[in-house]
Amino acid sequence: MLTAVFLVSAATLAFEVLLARVFAATQWNHLSFLVISLALFGFGASGTFFSIRKPEAESWHSAHWALLVILFSASLLAVVLGWNRIPLDYHRLILESVQIAYLMADYLLLALPFFFSGTLTAAAYTAEPRRSHRIYFTSMSGSAAGGLIPLILLPAASESTLIVVAALAPLAAAGILLAS
DSSP states (O other), X not given: OHHHHHHHHHHHHHHHHHHHHHHHHHSOGGGGGHHHHHHHHHHHHHHHHHHHTOOOGGGXXXXXXXXXXXXXXXXXXXXXXXXXXXXXXXXXXXXXXXXXXXXXXXXHHHHHHHHHHHHHHHXXXXXXXXXXXXXXXXXXHHHHHHHHHXXXXXXXXXXXXXXXXXHHTTHHHHHHHHHO
């Protein structure tokens, strides 16, 4: 479980950094602040979801952890595949009401990885409250690594390639969880 928390935390922060860079380059430069609001929205939605449907700590098995990791990875891949297919045009927001729906779809799609990341972290704290210090350290270490990954790898690969790498890396933890 700690491996999953580390890898998902690393992938989440790497995605956040890469998304800010993509926003700065492809969207209006001043919209890159939306990345923080997307992350907070996704994490907040996961906390709300988790508090409403709070599972018992004893009910968490390796398959549950693997499923959350797979859903996180799938949501990151969905961002890569689906984001550019939404025909959002910021200049037409005032002119066409359909653009508001596109903006909402864009926002929800981009918030999904943060939702699954937050759900995994909340599940870890719920499943093992006595090890919260280790979970916190693992999550923060993963986040630190995720902040460094784009810095190191951006000269060699594009943002979209690195988002795919960030999506695939946590699947190693899913494989380990399913094997145990």
